[in-house]
Amino acid sequence: MQNIRNKKILSGIQPSGVLHIGNYFGAIRQHIALQKENECLYFVANYHALTSISDRKKLHEHSLMVAMDYLALGFDPEKARLFLQSDVPEVTELAWILSTVTPMGLLERAHSYKDKIARGLSPTHGLFAYPVLMAADILIYDSEYVPVGKDQKQHLEITRDIAEKFNLAYGQTLVVPEELILPEVAVVPGTDGQKMSKSYGNTIDIFADYKALKSKVMNIVTDSTPLEAPKDPDTSTVFDLYKLFAAPGEIEEMRRKYLAGGYGYGHAKKELLEKIWIYFEPHRKLREELENNRDYVKDVLRQGASTAREKARQVLERVRDRVGLLNIG
Ligand code: ADP
Ligand code: TRP
Numbered sequence: 001m002q003n004i005r006n007k008k009i010l011s012g013i014q015p016s017g018v019l020h021i022g023n024y025f026g027a028i029r030q031h032i033a034l035q036k037e038n039e040c041l042y043f044v045a046n047y048h049a050l051t052s053i054s055d056r057k058k059l060h061e062h063s064l065m066v067a068m069d070y071l072a073l074g075f076d077p078e079k080a081r082l083f084l085q086s087d088v089p090e091v092t093e094l095a096w097i098l099s100t101v102t103p104m105g106l107l108e109r110a111h112s113y114k115d116k117i118a119r120g121l122s123p124t125h126g127l128f129a130y131p132v133l134m135a136a137d138i139l140i141y142d143s144e145y146v147p148v149g150k151d152q153k154q155h156l157e158i159t160r161d162i163a164e165k166f167n168l169a170y171g172q173t174l175v176v177p178e179e180l181i182l183p184e185v186a187v188v189p190g191t192d193g194q195k196m197s198k199s200y201g202n203t204i205d206i207f208a209d210y211k212a213l214k215s216k217v218m219n220i221v222t223d224s225t226p227l228e229a230p231k232d233p234d235t236s237t238v239f240d241l242y243k244l245f246a247a248p249g250e251i252e253e254m255r256r257k258y259l260a261g262g263y264g265y266g267h268a269k270k271e272l273l274e275k276i277w278i279y280f281e282p283h284r285k286l287r288e289e290l291e292n293n294r295d296y297v298k299d300v301l302r303q304g305a306s307t308a309r310e311k312a313r314q315v316l317e318r319v320r321d322r323v324g325l326l327n328i329g
Helices: 023-034 056-072 088-098 104-108 111-116 125-139 150-170 210-218 237-245 246-261 263-293 293-322
Strands: 008-013 039-043 083-086 145-147 178-180
Touching: 008 023, 008 125, 023 039, 023 056, 023 145, 023 237, 039 056, 039 293, 056 263, 056 293, 083 293, 088 125, 088 293, 104 125, 104 150, 104 210, 111 125, 111 150, 125 150, 150 178, 150 293, 210 263, 237 246, 237 263, 246 263, 263 293
Parallel strands: 008 039, 008 145, 039 083, 145 178
Antiparallel strands: none
């Protein structure tokens, strides 16, 4: 991790499903590491999740689950703030204002929109305008760094473009943020070898029980190279995932076994399963306790929202003033 200190950090995560190891290695792990020496705001992107979920119970439940997962994984409410996006509705007003300087072409080029449509999501205006709301999320806190997975790179570029367009039109107003993407993690593959994503049904969940975890790991798609034959570790999803959890010596050992032959994907999957189980073991008990202490979780979110909202109001006032929205009523 780069040496980032005393910076304003912001990131969001959608409550569109249960959090998975792609979210963990791509984003959450950095979020937690950054909280010690920076001013961090993290939020549950429930407005964004409306672009893919239309079940109110699920949205409620997943929103709290994301918060519980963060707390169980080491998020410290004494050091950083966690809140629900919808508890700072000012962000939707900023999104509207930003949309008036956002060129259509910028949104038309967004890969994420095209991918989601190709995966069967409805092409709604919300889905199309998703990057503008994301820009508002970031810009409304004067954020300097945004730690995300590589799949969000283009969204960060769009945010920077929008901030620059706004500053050009109205004078220096918005902080142009930097992305923080860990090059060594890139994109964590799912059980089908594609990007792991809540919306693609290919996840390995952080807090799955052992039986569910086993079934997910054993179902990772592999090629049909016979057990005796040597295998290429560099094209194997199982090996890619193992690398996230194992120590360098263990990774070399598995690579050697792949190349030697006589070692099946089933063997590799068993080793991977044990690694994943052990890795999250220290967090599992706290996760269970939080499940029975939802009032505490809500308190954390409430406290986070109050800090975030105060900051958001200041930036929104600055923007309203710059664009000429009179404050009369
Ligand atoms: P999902 O695609 O599962 O809905 P989100 O879009 O809510 O996940 O992503 C939350 C964070 O996790 C983002 O910073 C995103 O970049 C990161 N992330 C999600 N999936 C992956 C993955 N497969 N590999 C690396 N990072 C990921
Ligand atoms: N689009 C992000 C994702 O799918 C979630 C998100 C919404 C976000 N707003 C954000 C991430 C602001 C960082 C900053 O992962």
